[in-house]
Amino acid sequence: MLDTISIEAEQFDRLPVVGGMYRVPRAYRLVLQGLERPGGGDTLQVFSNNLQKRFPTGSELVRSERLELRGDGSVPFLLQYSVKPSGNYYGLGLRKISEPDNL
Secondary structure (H helix, E strand, O other), X not given: OEEEEEEEEEEEEEEEEOOEEEEEEEEEEEEEEEEEOOOOOOHHHHHHHHHHHOOXXXXXXXXXXXXXXXXXXXXXXXXXXXXXXXXXXXXXXOOOOOOOOOO
């Protein structure tokens, strides 16, 4: 069961644009926290591997922890990834601008 998803931009480059500078992230930190059911076997590893296959090239698992067994038999976990932005957001429904507006 997934409890918390945290996404933070980090490691910025500065890109000059009309009217100033734009900070472009070189990486995103993705942290997932949750509970693994008792007797889950390698479910967390399978989930982590399948998730990582969907990330852009250069992304990596930075931290994977299973914490202390709780009284109900579940095991808290934490997965942390460094995700490299690909610049391809068209899969999210965005459309390319053919003629950008002048600012």
